[in-house]
Amino acid sequence: MAGRLSGKRIIITGAIGNIGKEAARGFIAEGARVVIGDIAEEAGRAVASELGEAAHFVQVDVTSEASVANLIARGVEWLGGLDALAQNAGLQRSGAIDGFEQANWDALFAVNARAHFFGAKHAIPHLQRSGKGSIINMSSLAGKRGGPGLVAYSASKGAVIAFTTALALELAPDNIRVNAICPGWVDTAFNQPAIDFMGGADAQQKKIASLVPLGRQASATEIAPLFVYLASDESAYVTAQSFGIDGGVYNG
Template identity: 35%
Template sequence: MTSSSSPADLPSDTVAAPGALTGLRAVVTGGASGIGSATAQTLAARGARVACLDVNPASVTPPLLGVRCDVSDDGEVATAVAAAAEELGGIDILINNAGIGAQGTVEDNELDQWRAVLDVNLLGIVRVTRAALPWLRRSTAAAVVNTCSIAATAGLPRRALYSASKGAVLSLTLAMAADHAAEGIRVNCVNPGTVDTPWVQRLLSAAADPEAEREALRRRQPIGRLVSAEEVATAIAYLAGPDAGATTGTALAVDGGMQGLRLPPPAR
């Protein structure tokens, strides 16, 4: 586990509302890259102490704490969450962000791949949340935010497995919010559109025409560009913080209008 230091050591481009989360302790799964890394940095910039649970935490640097954790492994989850709670002095905020992608129709992916993706994207949330609940129940500012996806609410081509996993995350979020409201634990999720992350970059690199594929991804979002990881992180930080104290059981879309807007085609 890496050591901590002050929020001033964070990159200068981190979206910050200084002090908004001061005194709170946060755990972010998949916190070493992409949305998870941006979220961890944003939470820390707002005053939280943050532990990043990741299969490869080597890139996690102070003031963040890096903890090795494979969310598909029961033993690793229990050990990592306990270690993070001990180092932080408790857990107030849990960000269930770890996930893996998949492409294909319902007949393209082998059943073993279905099991593997569901094991990470869905059961990973179950494992980590179960392990964190004893600490969340002791918090006066307990919040869980799950990273869901536009794939949970819009039919996307060649995303059958991924969409199924994220649809389950959306339903799980609502059920968890109902189950734990009386305990003072808020549960919400964010539904990002296509985010400019390393995973998307790998997909683009593998395409026959990467620039044409990137343009197609841009055009399907009404704002005309990919969503940034920092924009998703800002939404997660809001839902995790006290300013969202009356918000639970909510799915916040950060998708450039993809789910709700139907714009006319561009003029010729």
């Protein structure tokens, strides 16, 4: 059904990567206006230009509360309000725990976990004014099921799942829904650190063939429709959920 997001006003972070860009494209295709935030200004403006007049770029460093507050404030000003916040910005670092540096651990939690707190904190008053809303957090299969070399990354993504559940219960009286998306292997450069840790692309493909029941990676276009669904009124009774899109890996 076309126009599923007609009139919706959405802010999305991490919008220059494969998944974020496709999510933003999906929002706009269904009638939304979208503010995209990313730390990479030149690439972000290029994505906004590519997406057309329904998109607007605001530079943001999600590790800074002041920067996130600025994104929300400027985004709401351009949009005229807020109906959904999609927190897609993320960071990948891999390595065995005995040699893992604290700086990398802290960076993972700053981008993958703490940034969700900043975004929600500053978006919630605007969603409350709208009378309802949706917060979509990006977690990962790793947040449900970790693996060698992914201890720190898994911990940061697991924090997002716990945050999502608790926040959804807190905001339910305001009719603000909070859900998480948990992709498995997706064909994107974001996963390169994990691929390197595994020993390269050939080793990755062997791992995927043995681990993923569907036998392949997802494309970003297979993740984006869930963003659209969770931002739409079709998911009005859906909250506190962590949705796996992982080819059948996690079935617990």
